[in-house]
Amino acid sequence: MSLRLTELANLSTPSVVIDLDVARANIRRFQAYADAHGLNVRPHIKTHKLPHLAELQIEAGAVGITCQKVSEAAAMVAGSQAIRDVLITYNIVGVEKIARLAALARQVRLSVVADSPAVVAGLSEGFAAMSAPLTVLVECDTGANRCGVASPGDAAALASTIATAPGLVFGGLMTYPPAGGEAAVQRFMSEAKKLIEAKGLAVPVISSGGTPTMMQAANAPVVTEYRPGTYVYNDRSLVTRGACGWEDCALAVLTTVISVPAATRAIVDAGSKVLTSDLLGLSGYGHVLGRDDLVIDQLSEEHGRIVSNGPIDLKVGDRLFIVPNHACVVSNMVDEVYLTEADLPEPQRMPVTARGRII
Amino acid sequence: MSLRLTELANLSTPSVVIDLDVARANIRRFQAYADAHGLNVRPHIKTHKLPHLAELQIEAGAVGITCQKVSEAAAMVAGSQAIRDVLITYNIVGVEKIARLAALARQVRLSVVADSPAVVAGLSEGFAAMSAPLTVLVECDTGANRCGVASPGDAAALASTIATAPGLVFGGLMTYPPAGGEAAVQRFMSEAKKLIEAKGLAVPVISSGGTPTMMQAANAPVVTEYRPGTYVYNDRSLVTRGACGWEDCALAVLTTVISVPAATRAIVDAGSKVLTSDLLGLSGYGHVLGRDDLVIDQLSEEHGRIVSNGPIDLKVGDRLFIVPNHACVVSNMVDEVYLTEADLPEPQRMPVTARGRII
Numbered sequence: 001m002s003l004r005l006t007e008l009a010n011l012s013t014p015s016v017v018i019d020l021d022v023a024r025a026n027i028r029r030f031q032a033y034a035d036a037h038g039l040n041v042r043p044h045i046k047t048h049k050l051p052h053l054a055e056l057q058i059e060a061g062a063v064g065i066t067c068q069k070v071s072e073a074a075a076m077v078a079g080s081q082a083i084r085d086v087l088i089t090y091n092i093v094g095v096e097k098i099a100r101l102a103a104l105a106r107q108v109r110l111s112v113v114a115d116s117p118a119v120v121a122g123l124s125e126g127f128a129a130m131s132a133p134l135t136v137l138v139e140c141d142t143g144a145n146r147c148g149v150a151s152p153g154d155a156a157a158l159a160s161t162i163a164t165a166p167g168l169v170f171g172g173l174m175t176y177p178p179a180g181g182e183a184a185v186q187r188f189m190s191e192a193k194k195l196i197e198a199k200g201l202a203v204p205v206i207s208s209g210g211t212p213t214m215m216q217a218a219n220a221p222v223v224t225e226y227r228p229g230t231y232v233y234n235d236r237s238l239v240t241r242g243a244c245g246w247e248d249c250a251l252a253v254l255t256t257v258i259s260v261p262a263a264t265r266a267i268v269d270a271g272s273k274v275l276t277s278d279l280l281g282l283s284g285y286g287h288v289l290g291r292d293d294l295v296i297d298q299l300s301e302e303h304g305r306i307v308s309n310g311p312i313d314l315k316v317g318d319r320l321f322i323v324p325n326h327a328c329v330v331s332n333m334v335d336e337v338y339l340t341e342a343d344l345p346e347p348q349r350m351p352v353t354a355r356g357r358i359i
Numbered sequence: 360m361s362l363r364l365t366e367l368a369n370l371s372t373p374s375v376v377i378d379l380d381v382a383r384a385n386i387r388r389f390q391a392y393a394d395a396h397g398l399n400v401r402p403h404i405k406t407h408k409l410p411h412l413a414e415l416q417i418e419a420g421a422v423g424i425t426c427q428k429v430s431e432a433a434a435m436v437a438g439s440q441a442i443r444d445v446l447i448t449y450n451i452v453g454v455e456k457i458a459r460l461a462a463l464a465r466q467v468r469l470s471v472v473a474d475s476p477a478v479v480a481g482l483s484e485g486f487a488a489m490s491a492p493l494t495v496l497v498e499c500d501t502g503a504n505r506c507g508v509a510s511p512g513d514a515a516a517l518a519s520t521i522a523t524a525p526g527l528v529f530g531g532l533m534t535y536p537p538a539g540g541e542a543a544v545q546r547f548m549s550e551a552k553k554l555i556e557a558k559g560l561a562v563p564v565i566s567s568g569g570t571p572t573m574m575q576a577a578n579a580p581v582v583t584e585y586r587p588g589t590y591v592y593n594d595r596s597l598v599t600r601g602a603c604g605w606e607d608c609a610l611a612v613l614t615t616v617i618s619v620p621a622a623t624r625a626i627v628d629a630g631s632k633v634l635t636s637d638l639l640g641l642s643g644y645g646h647v648l649g650r651d652d653l654v655i656d657q658l659s660e661e662h663g664r665i666v667s668n669g670p671i672d673l674k675v676g677d678r679l680f681i682v683p684n685h686a687c688v689v690s691n692m693v694d695e696v697y698l699t700e701a702d703l704p705e706p707q708r709m710p711v712t713a714r715g716r717i718i
Binding site: 267 | 369371372373374405427428449450452453455456474475477478481500504505506507508509615616617618619620621624626628629631632633635636637638657659660661662664674675676687688691692693694715717718
């Protein structure tokens with residue numbers, strides 16, 4: 001994030017500001033890594049929820065996008081002609097949602113995941129009468145202990161269930177890896193692939209993801225596709241893990257000091273309703289750019305409390321950039337963001353198209 | 360919250376559901392307490408952000424509403440003719456925001472707070488040329504260590520500053536009390552009132568707030584007005600503190616089980632993008648109504664992980680109500696909520712008018 005505070009003098013606070021030059025560099029950096037290692041890139045758009053940024057990712061070489069919810073995917077597809085290929089990495093459950101999914105499948109190349117026969121049965125019922133089958137990948141639990149089948153054997157069994165279900169076609173394997181889990185991914189996926197191929201089924205896609213270890217993605221060579229999300233913006237959690245520097249953070253919250261009630265305490269107008277309470281294992285609620293000496297030690301809904309050891313050297317009206325702990329949830333708090341770039345004289349206001357699309 | 364799951368069979372999940380009968384009872388309960396103790400009620404609408412619920416609060420006897428941001432107040436005022444009196448408990452800083460404030464002051468009886476001469480100067484500059492002065496209360500730090508002047512003497516000095524500033528009129532004192540701090544509020548406010556009255560200034564309003572200790576509000580008899588927010592919905596944090604029971608919780612998130620990948624683990628379709636990561640000192644991210652044996656131990660953005668000691672007894676497609684840790688931040692995540700009541704055959708969809716109004 002470059003500190004172009006002067007250019008943002010007319011922006012009311014708190015506002016979420018995106019440095020497009022930094023975002024473009026982040027997109028290019030991972031695309032180059034993936035290209036060098038023969039990996040397809042399918043960015044998770046949960047981070048930005050902006051068709052415009054999805055277009056930049058696709059222009060850079062992404063094979064399509066990843067979404068988490070049907071309504072999120074529908075908003076993205078409606079927002080850009082360039083989005084032609086969508087993977088929803090989520091078990092879609094319920095007649096109403098599957099009807100939405102079917103409507104979306106008529107517009108773009110669509111795939112989803114499943115981790116149980118119950119989910120497969122629901123999808124099959126919804127797609128049996130469709131002219132084209134729905135591609136379904138098996139979600140695998142490689143150690144993150146969230147969704148996913150528990151073993152390569154279970155993955156193979158579910159692959160067969162999908163392959164024989166009316167209206168569906170087996171599309172491959174998908175996982176969200178555990179922390180530092182490339183070895184676990186490689187082990188699970190290699191074994192599952194072998195078992196599935198032994199049944200005479202092809203495994204066209206093996207999809208993994210996650211920004212924190214994306215630059216080690218090639219350590220699981222069985223993977224064909226990678227789904228980073230946060231990498232487009234980066235955030236304090238990634239800087240703290242050593243995955244990037246502050247200069248690689250493309251999203252920040254512009255905020256105003258509204259009170260300096262004590263020598264070592266200041267209050268800004270960004271609270272949990274913009275920064276969120278996500279800690280991601282950190283202490284404190286964000287990083288004040290250019291002020292390593294400050295700690296955001298407490299958030300109320302509309303107040304951020306900043307403390308210092310020595311005199312805080314802030315006054316009412318001062319404006320600060322805060323890099324949040326977790327960029328993906330901050331994008332989702334605001335109806336619009338402001339895009340800046342070196343060549344742009346004024347920040348450009350852009351609605352966050354898929355904000356709040358949780359259905 | 361009454362469990363009317365059957366009536367909500369057509370609702371896609373996750374959805375935020377409000378039991379209006381419970382909300383009405385919550386409103387009546389505190390209004391009765393306040394009436395019995397001669398306290399004015401000025402509910403903080405940050406919790407619901409719905410003009411309709413503000414109307415219920417005003418009909419029940421509230422003297423007006425409290426908002427935290429100018430844009431939030433503007434949305435509420437635009438949403439209901441019944442809202443005629445608004446206190447914004449926030450330092451409003453910056454020319455653009457003060458211009459919005461002036462526009463609002465032409466529509467309703469408006470008051471704000473200040474805790475420094477710098478804030479007072481900005482307000483005075485914006486209102487000096489207005490036909491009617493702006494009422495400004497002094498925000499006092501009675502121990503919460505957020506905003507506010509630090510001592511009764513500072514409060515009195517700032518009261519004088521306001522009283523002599525062009526375009527402003529001194530309106531009284533305001534605080535957000537520390538945990539269990541009625542005694543601290545009584546001590547600070549009595550002393551400040553005495554000092555201010557000694558200068559020949561009246562102190563028409565002394566405003567305190569906070570749901571957790573609202574039923575002890577009368578222990579600070581110097582207070583004339585109380586600003587509870589969360590009380591209208593209640594939440595897990597308040598049940599845990601003993602302030603209410605689960606049956607007094609008017610807001611819940613309706614969610615669907617999308618995976619049961621292990622005998623003691625299930626995943627629901629509500630994650631941090633609806634429940635938020637607010638912990639408020641608790642462990643776990645909400646309470647599954649009717650299932651005291653379950654713990655929501657982890658949230659991803661769109662996944663909630665539920666664990667149990669024994670067999671979890673859930674299957675894909677089951678629907679659950681989750682009472683969140685903190686109701687106020689959950690309202691703010693969704694573009695609409697669904698209102699239910701005993702006499703209503705179908706849930707009523709209602710846009711969350713002031714959602715995301717953080718400016």
